[in-house]
Amino acid sequence: MTLPTPAASETARHQGDAPAALSRFVPDALAVPEPPGEQAFAPLQEALRQYMEPEEIAGAHAAFVYAAHAHHGQARRSGEPYILHPLAVAGILAELRLDLPSIQGAILHDVIEDTGVSKEELSQYFGETVADLVDGVTKLGKVQFETSEEAQAENFRKMLLAMSKDIRVVLIKLADRLHNMRTMGVMASEKRRRISRETLEIYAPIAQRLGINPIRIELEELAFAHLYPKRWHALSEAVRAARGNRKEVVTKIRAAIEERLRQEGIEGRVVGREKHIYSIYQKMQKKCLSFNAVNDIYAFRIIVDTVDTCYRVLGLVHNLYKPIPGRFKDYIAIPKANGYQSLHTVVFGPFGHPIEVQVRTEDMHRVAEAGVAAHWLYKTGEQSTSSAQQQARAWLQQLLELQQQGGDSREFLENVKMDLFPDQVYVFTPKGKIMSLPHGSTTVDFAYAVHTDIGNHCIAAKVNDQFVPLRTPLANGDHVEIITAPSAAPNPGWLDFVVTGKARTNIRAHLKNMQRTEAEAMGRRLLDKALNSLGGKLDDVLIEDWQRILPTFRMDTPTALFEAVGMGEVFPLVVAHSLLPEPLGPLEETDALAERSKNFSLSIRGTEGMPLTLARCCRPIPGDPIVGFVTAGRGIVVHTPDCPNIGEWRKRRDKWVDVQWDPEARGEYPVTIRAVVEHARGVLAKLATLIAEEGSNINHVDIEEKDGLYTGITFTIDVANRDHLARIMRALRSLPVVSRIQRLKG
Missing domain, CATH: 1.10.3210.10 (Hypothetical protein af1432)
Structure with a gap:
């Protein structure tokens, strides 16, 4: 060949x-x-x-x-x-x-x-x-x-x-x-x-x-x-069944739209579109709906030749079926962030079901299907002025700015993830320019979207001519004006509410570039305040204490540690506990709230040298979401976020510590489960045998007589992680004598 x-x-x-x-x-x-x-x-x-x-x-x-x-x-x-x-x-x-x-x-x-x-x-x-x-x-x-x-x-x-x-x-x-x-x-x-x-x-x-x-x-x-x-299989079967039930409805609606287009002499094609399964699942999750309550599984797309015809066809559809108020979106006048253009409306169909209808031109349809790839379609010529291409290049420019601001790769990845939210809000600048921002964006996000200098120097904001707090989330159609001052600078507290990667990266970059003397001074003040809360003073700290804790925080001098505290890299309360002669006493068991675990591994950011305690009330295990709180006498106590005993601690943000499980965590962790079983001879032995076969050990058992038919049995068992617990609970649930099984917290 x-x-x-x-x-x-x-x-x-x-x-x-x-x-x-x-x-x-x-x-x-x-x-x-x-x-x-x-x-x-x-x-x-x-x-x-x-x-x-x-x-x-x-x-x-x-x-x-x-x-x-x-x-x-x-x-x-x-x-x-x-x-x-x-x-x-x-x-x-x-x-x-x-x-x-x-x-x-x-x-x-x-x-x-x-x-x-x-x-x-x-x-x-x-x-x-x-x-x-x-x-x-x-x-x-x-x-x-x-x-x-x-x-x-x-x-x-x-x-x-x-x-x-x-x-x-x-x-x-x-x-x-x-x-x-x-x-x-x-x-x-x-x-x-x-x-x-x-x-x-x-x-x-x-x-x-x-x-x-x-x-x-x-x-x-x-x-x-x-x-x-x-979940995918269940929804697939449900969609397959619905497809047969609604075939007549779909056929009737398509025929009615096509007939109306012919009557008006409009050239166009009507295409039926089935909502894909993941989209149905997202809607069910977001709006807490059952499958039967999701009515817009099928939608219709009308493709015509010109933009003017799009609006004419929209009027015909609204004349044919009554539109649902508040469900119309004009993405032709205001394209989506990816350049997508179309008219969207939801109307009541002939059988009372809501129907989604999209109207677009052939060019819009090509961009909707290929997006930015349309620029590289074979022999279509340069289309650098296309909406999709312009939007893509603007986003890529933002990525370059995020990269240039510094930060490690994981921070860069998280910032990009934030900018990938599909939901957008559209707001207006004082000059009437439309800007799109991720859903949940605040006035500070808007300020940085306009220009980095405006974000760095903003001191106040007006939304629809009314002064609002800087943390105010923006809504579609808001008119936003930012007030700046040359002497103003980003506030570290802004990181608690901004959502765009550009805002977060620029705020962090400004904080990292603070003058060393400013960071050191701030760190001294924060550390002194933390020591005062524990009955100590910064001036009373001996050089021996500094030499003892500096290796723990991987610092060479106290000045470097002050700077790290001032820049938010090290938690001041953790340093304060470490500096005290006896920062933490033995774990008290009087209230039975927490117990020390000797064989668990946690990755803690900024908490080097602090003793760690697993809360006994919620018994967190690897794989659980966790939160940490600094407490006198126990070090950092780790709970699950849904623990009923942390209500008061939620108000004490100064006591929070960012904690996460080490991916390589090893050991055995106590957890409490409760089974409701049929009252029968040998049932406890069956459950205990199955737990042992799944590689777990039983530490404690409580039996509660519910009635003559059922018995409640509470086990405290050792597990390796959340997956291990799930396997045990699945195995127990498979026994015919088990009526219900659940994990206990609190």
Whole structure:
């Protein structure tokens, strides 16, 4: 088989800085008559024939030859040849009809990471553009990180920064993630859940933020199915049943709309749309609805030729069916943050069910389906002025600003997550300009969105000509004005209520860049106040006490510790306890509120050297959400957030400590469960045997006679973590004699 060679001018046109002859794409050692798995290229070749010229298909084939040899001998976990994965990724992009560099980058996207190929070698054969795309998708495999979370965050940061130079990087990454999600069945369940959660938190929101709707929907569906398989199956069956029940309704409504369009002489097409399962689940969760209460499972999309016709059709729909007040949204006049445009309305259908109707033009429909990827559609020309492209570039500029402000990779990842909220509020500047902000944004978020200097120097805000507190959340349609003063500076308290990554990053950057003397002075004041609350004074601290605690906080001098306290990096009350001659006495058991655990591991930020206590009332175990409170005589006492005994502590923010479980936590943790069982001979022995078989030990048992039929049995058992407890409770619940089982707190 002889490789076709495109003309030099054609290759240069589609490859930019790539070599002019196809023979340069493939090293002589690889230019064999029949590359391995040649038949594997056929499906992609057929997809490319729908929109590419033969010489461009040859360029994609050259990338396949190169990748096939580079991945030769490698297999996926399923056992299939590895080359099938990059070909499938390229196939997903071919469905979007993306250009040749995107297809080549997809085929080659793993060669740097998984083979001995270098970026320089790729650049030599395929040009710098394709090499940059592949490098942008490549993980930082040769860099060692302390935790997997840090590695994930740094890889994500690298991808987004590469994406800021060329958006096609993230398009390849999204296609890569989509194919991995499609083929995740061979992985362990825990890994599937972790990857699915990451997909729902990061990759699906990015696809939505960039307006790539088909990929976003499939990522959400697959992640939901892997994360909550029982819920997904139940909703799938319910939707399948509803589809048959409502088929007549859908047919009647579509026919009525089409007939009205014909009567008015309007050219357009009406498309029925079924709400996808994850969207139904989100609505049920958000509004606490049962499935039967979700009426808009089906929606209709009307696609016409011009914007004027969109508004005419909206009037026809409202004339045909009565609109529901407050359910109309004009995304044509005010596009979404990802450039999406359409008219949305909800009307009462012929059988009393609410029906969602969307009206848009063909151009709007193309952007709604492809989003920012529409810029790279094959031979559509430059569309840098398109709404989706402008919105994407504005968001990428924000990412660069977040990166430039500093902070570690995990902080960067969290800030990006905040900016991926799909819900937006639209507000007006004093000059009438519309600005979109994430739902829940405050006047301070607005100030930073306008300009960093305005945020740094704001002192007050007006909303709809009325002065409001800076923490006031904004609503759609608000007119916002910020009052500034040259001497003003960000307040650390703003971090408690701002929601945008830009605001949070700039506030933290300003605090970190405070003059060392200011930070030291603030730290001295905070530490002195904390010592006073414990009956001590800063002036009374001896040099021996400083020398004793400095290694604990990894500081060289007291001045460095003052600065850390002043910048909020170390909790002042923790330092104060450490400085006292006997900061913490023995644990008191008089009120039986808490008990010391010798075999648990916690990761505590800013609490080095403090004794830790697990609350006996709620008995937190690894995997539970937890909160910590500094108490005299016990150190940091750790509770679950729903513990009934922390009501008073919620008002004492100065006593709160940010705590989290160590991912590698080991040991046994006491927890209390209660089972209601049938009153029968030997039932306690059955339960005890099953608990032992699940690897747990029983510390205490209480039996309560409820009536002649049922008995309540309360166990205190040892578990390793929340998953271990769940396995035990599932096993007990499977016994026919067990009527109810629950975990006790308080």
